[in-house]
Amino acid sequence: MDVEELVAIDVHTHVLASVDGHRSGAGTDALAGTFGAIPELTVPELAEHYQQRSMAAVIFTVDAFTRTGEGPRVSNEEIAEQAARFPDTxxxxxxxDPGRGAEAVRTARRLISDHGVRGFKFHPSDQAFYPNDASAYPLYEVIADAGLPALFHSGxxxxxxxxxxxxxxxLKYSNPMHLDDVAVDFPDMPIVIAHPxxxxxxxxxxxxxxKPQVYIDLSGWSPKYFPPQLVAQAGSLLKHKVLFGSDFPAISPDRWLRDFEDLPIKDEVRPLILKENAARLFGLIR
Structure with missing residues (x-):
């Protein structure tokens, strides 16, 4: 991945459709009240979308088996295998789902060793667990041992x-203060707190x-709705800890970037947020 040629790295995007033609349906219906109609894109379609914009993107699904009784909308294996076709993007x-217990641990190990995944996404409210519940710790140990980041939905x-x-x-599961315990207990596992x-x-x-290994991504909200204290610290105290994320396809990177231009953030800080912080987090630059 040529970071110099990238405009931005979007650290938060969702795969909602399989290349076999299966679309998530119910998953997007559950979001329609907030975001309206959402396009359901496959991994190749996501790759094309970001290639056209000279951007890279982190992509994932959500496994919420404990709460829903159903597996992820698109398999982790498909996402990893399809993403391998677009390593530049x-x-x-x-x-x-941590609720899968020992199976979750075995699955995480396999996804790392056999499929080369680069991190893990958790959604505490959707998965119905507190991030600092000790039952999730064996899963975190696998992630930490591999030196990979864990991204948690918040708020x-x-x-x-x-x-x-x-x-x-x-909503109670997604209070980011629960992640303070995780950061103490897993000091070498990068943690991304997703969303305002x-x-x-x-x-x-x-x-x-x-906590030095904790970051914040700015996905899921248009920047014009960001709380003022988030904007102030993103441009100053936390300028090396904040990451661009859109939540695409719920919010398009185009709309996010347009609104980001209007935030009172120094010009020299913008490249840090848009790509350099993420590039360092993922080991793409030093």
């Missing part, structure tokens, strides 16, 4: 918003400022 992450979610009982989603962490933005900022 795509960085494959995996998603394994409010569009999943189930406006539905009866919020679609069964419990409404209503716990100050907690996310505190954890990222205090």
């Amino acid at each position: 795509l960085i494959p992450f995996a998603s394994v 409010q979610t569009g999943l189930g918003a406006g539905q009866r009982a919020g679609g069964g989603i419990r 962490s409404v209503p716990w933005q100050d907690e996310a900022l505190a954890v990222a400022a205090h």
Whole structure:
């Protein structure tokens, strides 16, 4: 991956369709109340989208078997295998539900050794677990031993918003303060707190400022809606700890970047957020 030629690295994008023609359907329906109609793209379609923009992207699915009784919308194996066709553009992450217990540990090891995944995505509210629950620690040990990052959804979610009982989603699991324990117990595992962490933005900022291996991605919200304290610290105290993420296809990178231009952030900080911090996190540059 030629970082010099990239405009940006989007650290948060979703694969919602399989190359075999299967589309997630219910998954996008659960988000429609917040984001409207969402295109369901395959890995090759995502690659084309980002190649046209001279960008790279982290891609993943979500395995929420414990809560839903169903596996991920698109398999981790497919995502990794398809991403290998586009090494100049795509960085494959995996998603394994911690509620699967010992099976989750075995699966994570296999995805790392056999499929070359580059990190793991967790969605505590969708997966119905507290990130600092000790039952998840054997899974984190596998990730930490491999030197890979773990990305955690935080704060409010569009999943189930406006539905009866919020679609069964419990927001309490996604308070980023739970990740402070994980950062202490796994000091060498990079942790990315995904999204502006409404209503716990100050907690996310505190954890990222205090723990050297903790980052924040800016996905899931248009920058014009970012809390002011997030904007202030992204451009100063946390300028090396904040990452561009769109949450595509829920939010397009084009719209995100347009709104980002209007934020009061110094010109010299913008490249850090858009690609350099992520490039260092993923070992693409030093």
